[in-house]
Amino acid sequence: MSDRSSLIRWLVIPGVSLGVLILSAALSYWLTRPVHDELLPVGPPPAEELPAPQPPGTRIAPTPGLSPPSATPPPVQPPPGFPSSRTDVPAPPAASGDPRRVVEAEPVVESTTGRIHADDIRAAIQAVTPLVQQCFEDAAQRNRGPQTVKLRFTVEAGSEGGVMGAGELVSSTIPDPFVQACALDSLLDVRFPAPFSGGKATVVYPFEFRVPGETGR
Incomplete structure (x- = not known):
């Protein structure tokens, strides 16, 4: 009977001790883990990078596939005339032509x-x-x-x-x-x-x- 109790004590105690160690290690890692990887950045997104100012006289190369803006706007075409619903009647001659x-x-x-x-x-x-x-x-x-x-x-x-x-x-x-x-x-x-x-x-x-x-x- 004493031999059986002694065997159980040698098997259980080391197992419990190992479990306590593993649990302590996991809790320690959880409390000491880095949090910056999981937090989202706070604040406005970074602004787009603007091109650096060019000195006077510098010509900027056009972007491929885009036509440069024209300095002169295209002429405005007048709307098409509408046909008259009546026949134009010539004006009577002036009295000076009598x-x-x-x-x-x-x-x-x-x-x-x-x-x-x-x-x-x-x-x-x-x-x-x-x-x-x-x-x-x-x-x-x-x-x-x-x-x-x-x-x-x-x-x-x-x-x-x-x-x-x-x-x-x-x-x-x-x-x-x-x-x-x-x-x-x-x-x-x-x-x-x-x-x-x-x-x-x-x-x-x-x-x-x-x-x-x-x-x-």
């Missing part, structure tokens, strides 16, 4: 208390022909063909010759009161010859707006 002009006409002296020549009246009226021309051109596009505005007015002696005393419209092929009034107002700038003996003359004059050469004169 071949009609205020042509020379014969004045008619209806009555006079002093002697006055019709040729002198006609020559005086020709001085304001450009003004009357403008009166007709203002309505030329609305009134085609030859036009006539006939006026009756009086010529009286004034301080500097004859002046228009009164005027009225006799007839007009243009139904435009502005054109009629414009032609009548143009006579206010005419320096008529004064009737002899300080009299007064009543004159009828037709302003004719037509192509030159179509009248008898």
